[in-house]
Amino acid sequence: MLRGIFAAIVVAALAGCAINEPAPVEAVMVEPVEAEIIAPSDAPTGSVAGPDTTAEAASAGGGGGWGGVAEEQDCGFGCRVRGMGGIFTASRSTAEIGPRLWASRAFASRGTMAPAEFGGYGIIYFPGNTASASEAGRVAMFCEAFRTLPSVNELETPPESIPRSQQFVTIWPLRGADDVLELREAEAREREALRRGDAAGAEMAEDALCAVAATGYDRNDATRAAQDAGPDAAFSGRGPYLLAWAPGAEKGADSKVLELDLSQVNTSEEAKRDLRLWATLIEGDRAVWGSGFSTARLAFVFRRWIDGTASSVLKLLG
Amino acid sequence: MANILKLGPGAIIGLIVGVFLAEWISFGDPAYRASPGYLAAVLVAALLVTALYGFVLIPLVARLRGASAEEGDPGETPD
Numbered sequence: 001m002l003r004g005i006f007a008a009i010v011v012a013a014l015a016g017c018a019i020n021e022p023a024p025v026e027a028v029m030v031e032p033v034e035a036e037i038i039a040p041s042d043a044p045t046g047s048v049a050g051p052d053t054t055a056e057a058a059s060a061g062g063g064g065g066w067g068g069v070a071e072e073q074d075c076g077f078g079c080r081v082r083g084m085g086g087i088f089t090a091s092r093s094t095a096e097i098g099p100r101l102w103a104s105r106a107f108a109s110r111g112t113m114a115p116a117e118f119g120g121y122g123i124i125y126f127p128g129n130t131a132s133a134s135e136a137g138r139v140a141m142f143c144e145a146f147r148t149l150p151s152v153n154e155l156e157t158p159p160e161s162i163p164r165s166q167q168f169v170t171i172w173p174l175r176g177a178d179d180v181l182e183l184r185e186a187e188a189r190e191r192e193a194l195r196r197g198d199a200a201g202a203e204m205a206e207d208a209l210c211a212v213a214a215t216g217y218d219r220n221d222a223t224r225a226a227q228d229a230g231p232d233a234a235f236s237g238r239g240p241y242l243l244a245w246a247p248g249a250e251k252g253a254d255s256k257v258l259e260l261d262l263s264q265v266n267t268s269e270e271a272k273r274d275l276r277l278w279a280t281l282i283e284g285d286r287a288v289w290g291s292g293f294s295t296a297r298l299a300f301v302f303r304r305w306i307d308g309t310a311s312s313v314l315k316l317l318g
Numbered sequence: 319m320a321n322i323l324k325l326g327p328g329a330i331i332g333l334i335v336g337v338f339l340a341e342w343i344s345f346g347d348p349a350y351r352a353s354p355g356y357l358a359a360v361l362v363a364a365l366l367v368t369a370l371y372g373f374v375l376i377p378l379v380a381r382l383r384g385a386s387a388e389e390g391d392p393g394e395t396p397d
Contacts, residue, residue, distance in 0.1 A: 276349060284345040296345075303343040303355065310358035317361055 237263030328371025
């Protein structure tokens with residue numbers, strides 16, 4: 001009987017791998033130029049990632065820059081992954097981005113961090129008013145969590161020395177250079193306090209920094225970025241949402257986008273946990289970026305669920 | 319007590335499955351091992367597998383053994 005169960009598990013796993021179809025990605029990675037020429041509507045059925053993709057591409061007759069259709073996949077529990085359905089976009093992006101990306105973050109005003117400089121480009125989008133008193137606590141909580149990601153400068157300077165082209169940056173957009181300056185001053189105060197061993201001073205400096213990040217948040221820039229995620233983008237939750245494009249140079253509706261809805265996050269721990277998950281998604285298995293079924297996507301959905309229910313499960317089990 | 323001990327192999331298999339599951343969902347992030355999600359994944363999988371072992375597999379094996387014993391009853395065999 002046990003043998004039968006294990007055989008069933010092995011068959012299911014093999015079936016999952018067959019649906020995942022990782023081989024064509026590698027095959028196209030070798031010849032990205034060839035992939036660029038072929039539009040999904042002309043593509044042979046066998047080289048398309050999923051069965052629904054062919055239908056969508058054919059019905060649209062080639063929509064965006066890649067001649068494909070931006071599609072959205074609900075992977076449940078607040079996760080939506082959107083991107084091109086065709087295998088070509090995924091492979092082209094992978095070929096351009098390089099083998100490894102490091103997650104980073106930056107508080108930046110418009111125009112100071114060009115998406116094209118980075119291997120990947122993301123943004124934190126708050127649909128509500130970040131300067132309002134009701135949202136202040138929540139924004140500060142996400143600001144603290146956001147700061148757990150290494151900054152662009154940290155990664156650029158030795159010993160890491162990781163160029164921007166190998167970074168997947170997530171931007172906290174700020175309205176003007178004044179806000180950035182004020183924020184840098186608060187950051188310097190925090191560093192100074194930490195050097196002195198003054199924990200209270202460092203906390204005060206961080207509070208001041210996050211207050212600037214909240215009041216100076218450039219909602220217009222973030223809204224434009226959210227619109228870049230696609231015309232059918234729906235941000236009905238309280239947010240924030242993490243949106244990402246890869247490669248950064250292709251930021252727009254037609255480039256691959258990873259989207260993480262943090263509307264259900266209520267505590268500082270949860271916020272930090274989800275920002276860590278964001279970094280893991282960026283740096284880890286890229287199968288989770290694409291559309292269609294993949295075992296990595298399944299793992300991601302399960303992790304979101306178990307993370308959301310872990311405290312109740314552990315309480316239940318004593 | 320004897321019934322609980324019977325679940326031992328199921329619990330061990332469950333824990334192994336749980337650790338594999340938790341490693342799979344951690345995406346290679348070592349920091350995740352210290353999180354409640356990791357522990358919850360291990361425990362949930364261990365409980366499920368143990369329950370399957372205890373409530374499905376053991377009774378099924380017992381029933382199959384019973385059936386085969388009846389088939390092998392010497393009273394029913396021809397001379």
